[in-house]
Amino acid sequence: MKQKEDIKQSVLALAQGAFDKKGSHIEILDLEGISMLGDFFMIVSARNSKQSQSIADEIEDIGAEIGMTVLHREGYREGEWILLDFGDVICHIFGGEDTRQFYDLESLWSDAPRIPFEGV
Numbered sequence: 001m002k003q004k005e006d007i008k009q010s011v012l013a014l015a016q017g018a019f020d021k022k023g024s025h026i027e028i029l030d031l032e033g034i035s036m037l038g039d040f041f042m043i044v045s046a047r048n049s050k051q052s053q054s055i056a057d058e059i060e061d062i063g064a065e066i067g068m069t070v071l072h073r074e075g076y077r078e079g080e081w082i083l084l085d086f087g088d089v090i091c092h093i094f095g096g097e098d099t100r101q102f103y104d105l106e107s108l109w110s111d112a113p114r115i116p117f118e119g120v
Contacts, residue, residue: 004032004039007088010066011040012117014091017062018044019119021055023093027106028115038090040115043105045094049079052095056082059091 008030015026023044032039046052053076060070063086072085080099084091094100 007039008115010063010068010086011042011089011115013062013066014059014068014086014089015042015044015117016119017058018042018055018091018093019117021058022047022051023055025097025100026117026119028117029106029109029112030115031109031112034109034112038085039088040090041105041109041112042089042091043094043100044092045097045100046079047096049095052079052082052093055093056084056091059084059093 011028015028018026023046025045027043029041031037031041044055046055056076063070068086070084071087074083075081079095082093092105
């Protein structure tokens with residue numbers, strides 16, 4: 001079983017991949033003790049569905065490089081809301097701010113601490 005700090009470093013690597021593909025408004029939520037879904041949510045915005053697919057591809061590639069496996073994937077074909085479930089980390093990639101605002105995951109999980117991410 002991975003230690004929490006290892007998982008945190010993994011989600012930061014995934015966030016960097018999203019940042020490198022020009023993902024914006026990247027939020028990392030620490031769900032440990034709050035949800036059984038996973039330890040971390042990463043939420044990313046893209047300008048459109050093509051960019052969200054590109055971000056998802058990059059996140060999957062980086063995940064594979066660091067030993068993470070996608071257990072479940074949804075929404076890739078449409079690209080409006082792509083979900084990549086790595087078990088400990090669940091990535092949400094929105095193909096536009098309107099979709100992200102509509103589902104408003106940040107408010108739904110408002111009690112979750114945020115992990116700072118700047119991107120380099």
